Amino acid sequence: MARPSEDELIATYFAPLAGPGAFGLRDDAAILAQKPGHDIIATKDMSIAGEHFFTDDPPGAVARKALRVNLSDLAAKGAEPSGFLLGLALPEDWTVHWLAGFAQGLGADAAAYKCPLLGGDTVKSPGLLIVSITAFGTVPAQKMVLRAGVAAGDRIYATGTIGDAALGLRYRVDASHDSQWTKCVAQADAAYLAGRALLPEPRLALREALRAHAHAAMDISDGFAGDLAKMLGLTGMTAEVETADVPLSKAARKILHEAPSLLETILTGGDDYEILCSVPPSHSAAFEADAAAAGILVRPVATAMPGSAPPVFKDTEGRSLAVARPSFQHF
């Protein structure tokens, strides 16, 4: 199939995803929708082939993950998505088939999350594929939930389960090298973990509970241990975490039973896109109730206390766990 020009490409694949203020993707800029009494917030996460996804991942999933990691940031801030800009750098060997799949996945999620495409830029990449998304959201004025805000005595909560995506990625790499631990993993569990790595679930349903009850929040992208240290450190806090309190999926529990050393992968591997938040004890019952009503699993993992050291992780016998690298390092 002949490849379209840039204008044809935009008109065919991306213009159908355009929302109000996007001028059909035929202008230099988009107007962001404003909501009276609300702040507009913006966040930006880049996804690069080979770093953030595998080059042979399905194109629709690449698009959806690139959007969802941005929606996850909006969720952690208590915001409602309102639209996004797409920067797409296509390598020399892009195909119409790949692009059609990419646009289809992107459109499905843009519709599902009511987050229309507002504009962007499409360029040629001399290297690998790059997806650079800027997402916008609205939040009642001055109610954005900040990262800096944990107070002494706050309960720290995590949503969902931790480590699934990291185990999924690790499984994919280790299974190709015939690693021992991968042989004990049931096929259904491997598929579940792979799915968690491929397609995170932004916890947008939690946004009202966060705004009503949380002192601070962030999404977990670079690893539970490192992101916890980051959030606590901003206000001079630390914590002691019993690893048994870290919420794990059944698949992760089974793997940990077979290969206890993978606890570090779970705690530091990242790509969770769960939310970490701190809630004062007086609000914790209401927060748990509101989260349950919103259908989001939340679990207390620690209590914040003053201190400059990174959080300590203890096993069931009370032994401290040495975490070599608390979070995924980008460099």
Added chain:
Amino acid sequence: MARPSEDELIATYFAPLAGPGAFGLRDDAAILAQKPGHDIIATKDMSIAGEHFFTDDPPGAVARKALRVNLSDLAAKGAEPSGFLLGLALPEDWTVHWLAGFAQGLGADAAAYKCPLLGGDTVKSPGLLIVSITAFGTVPAQKMVLRAGVAAGDRIYATGTIGDAALGLRYRVDASHDSQWTKCVAQADAAYLAGRALLPEPRLALREALRAHAHAAMDISDGFAGDLAKMLGLTGMTAEVETADVPLSKAARKILHEAPSLLETILTGGDDYEILCSVPPSHSAAFEADAAAAGILVRPVATAMPGSAPPVFKDTEGRSLAVARPSFQHF
């Protein structure tokens, strides 16, 4: 020098550039400043090493150009810059020295254009360096100057001079191959053209005149001929352009005298970051006066008329010029 971690890098080089709403670059999202009675507009342009700049360009200039091409979009829409997000994908071999120069250039322009850094994302690139900027601006409500709006009889204006950047890039490539035409170019002219390619001047001072008088506007990034066709085509217009009316710098005039075939490079090479706009005849005197008062050179280049064909270019003897590729093709 040891390379800093991602957090150190952000704290050292980018946090000093952070504006209000950026939370010192330590949060997942930024709050965009709102101005009563104004719309917030957003634009996104990516810059990739080897495509949009040379890998050995000074890092400060790479940063400034990446920001300025976005400011140029805001200028064309009649907007005032209010801030930007920076996506930076650093290749394996990045150095602290390079990054310090990049941040310094970025900071200088952020200050000069009152456009503070609001947030972003820093990642590792398995390929080349990528700078992905999303810039925000404010414009009085419903006064954004659109690309679609040219009416029959409108005068089409261009700011500044056309083709300098394209000639500068062409000179750089051709001089390294000892091309004949490059030998006639005075050193000062070569330096002027190189400077125009390295560092465009966003025509922000024109924004009030555009809002007051223009039916339509866009910035010229992909080539004068192609961008003119794009703007006219949106409302079923075309035009006849006498090439003698296209505003050229002295350097470009001299080169064209020696090498007339370079007219096509001038008209289609792109990277001008001048503004193309359409003004009804009843406003043209006022537009010219307001532009002059703002210190921006504007020149009428054609008159819009109904028609579906791309604009025709005619030389001084009235002969039509065949333009092989009306604009820079990204693919």
